[in-house]
Amino acid sequence: MTAVRLKDVADRAGVSIKTVSNVVRGAPRVSDATRERVMRAVDELGYRPNPSARRLRTGRAGLVALAVPDLATPYFAELAHHVRAEAAAFDLTVLIEETMGDAKEEMRLATGVGASLLDGVILSPLRVSLDELARVADAFPLVLLGERGYGRGRVVADHVLIDSVAAAREVTAHLIGLGRTRIAAVGVDEHGSATSRQRLEGFQLALHEAGLTYDPRLAPRVREFSRVDGLLATRALAALPPGERPDAVFCFSDMLAVGAARALYEAGLSVPGDIALAGIDGSQEALYSTPSLTTVAPDKAALASLAVKCLAARIAAKEPLPFGVHIAPHWLRVRESSDGVRGRLPV
Structure with missing residues (x-):
């Protein structure tokens, strides 16, 4: 049998070859009616993409x-x-x-x-x-x-x-601006990853600018940026005597913060009443958690x-291109876990 080509599908559907290509690849800029017409032609003709032919x-x-x-x-x-x-x-x-x-x-x-x-x-x-x-x-x-x-x-x-340094600095400065003075950092990892190092740098920079001292006891080590590591690290922080316990926790990822929130709940500590909480990632999970999580959203x-x-x-490229560093923007999303102001979700 002769292989079915994009052109055959395009002729059957009455559209351009480019439109067929967009539909097959799942490109979003195609109307539902056109997508349905093309997919009907694909099914009728039995078309299957051939990456090897394209490479040739x-x-x-x-x-x-x-x-x-x-x-x-x-x-x-x-x-x-x-x-x-x-x-x-x-x-x-x-x-x-x-x-x-x-x-x-x-x-x-x-x-x-x-x-x-x-x-x-x-x-x-x-x-x-x-x-x-x-x-x-x-x-x-x-x-x-x-x-x-x-x-x-x-x-x-x-x-x-x-810019992870700037992001960590901004969210830490936000917590300091709320009057928090004993701020813990959850996310100093055992592997010394660049992400962990730079977020710790931004955290320490904000403390220094506010005249606060970095306390290594408030920076428990983690293995991964995971919920369970956030849970275990924050359990240790919550177990500290009241005078040594942090009044805010900055987590280096939203998943760490989700685990941290659970640890604080287990300890009977309110968020943000007893301890304010913030993360980085801008995940949907942060938006729908209770309380909603203050986070830096890339x-x-x-x-x-x-x-x-x-x-x-x-x-x-036909010739080697120079390497570049490309920085995307980020935003601080202040929510209930730090400022305590309840509000309806923006859905």
């Missing part, structure tokens, strides 16, 4: 990967949603990879090993060192999400990120757009 024709498969540590984390799930939508505008299909923070898996994806159909990768590294990634950044189209682990004057790979759509545009440019 163009030298590219149109497939890229987004590799994140944990898809169960709302932040990464929400980010994946935005990356997929942005990639569709570039005629790219996104494969989602979960590394579980394994350094070997992160390096495998960063170099395209074992993924011959991939044109490039957007990677959020957790364990592999950025110096290791720097050695392979020129060999395969690669864009990194998240903080840089080397000097700020040195750029050895494309990075897309928010512009995830902007992060996705910057990452996909950088990757698409590298894929299309």
Whole structure:
């Protein structure tokens, strides 16, 4: 049998080949009526996309990967949603990879090993060192999400990120502005990740500017930015004598803050009456928690757009491109967990 082509589907549906391509890839800018007509033609003709044929024709498969540590984390799930939508505008299909923070898996994806159909990768590294990634950044189209682990004057790979130092400084200053003076930091991780280091830097900077002293006893170590680590760390803080206990807790992720809220509830401490609480991520879970969580919200759509545009440019480039650092905006979302003002959700 002769293979069904995009043109055959376009002729049957009475639309352009580009429109068929958009529908097949799930691009959002297609009307429901047109999408239904194209999909009916796809079903009638039995059309199936052929990435191998595309690679022979163009030298590219149109497939890229987004590799994140944990898809169960709302932040990464929400980010994946935005990356997929942005990639569709570039005629790219996104494969989602979960590394579980394994350094070997992160390096495998960063170099395209074992993924011959991939044109490039957007990677959020957790364990592999950025110096290791720097050695392979020129060999395969690669864009990194998240903080840089080397000097700020040195750029050895494309990075897309928010300013974590500024974000942590802003949310800590907000807690100080509420009159809180014993502020704990939950998120100093055992691995010394760049994210943890920079958020601790912003936290300490805000304390210093307010004339407050950093107390390492109020910065319990965590293994991961997870709910259970937030729970365990904050249980230890809640068990401190009343005079030593914090009156605010800044968590380095929303998932840590969700666990922290549970620990405070178990201890019979009110939020924010006894202890104010804040996080970073701007997750939907933060919005719908009770009380709603004060958080720093990165512009995830902007992060996705910057990452996909950088990757698409590298894929299309005939000559090596200079590396760049691209910073997306963020906003402080003040909610019930810090200021105590109840309000209806903006739905």
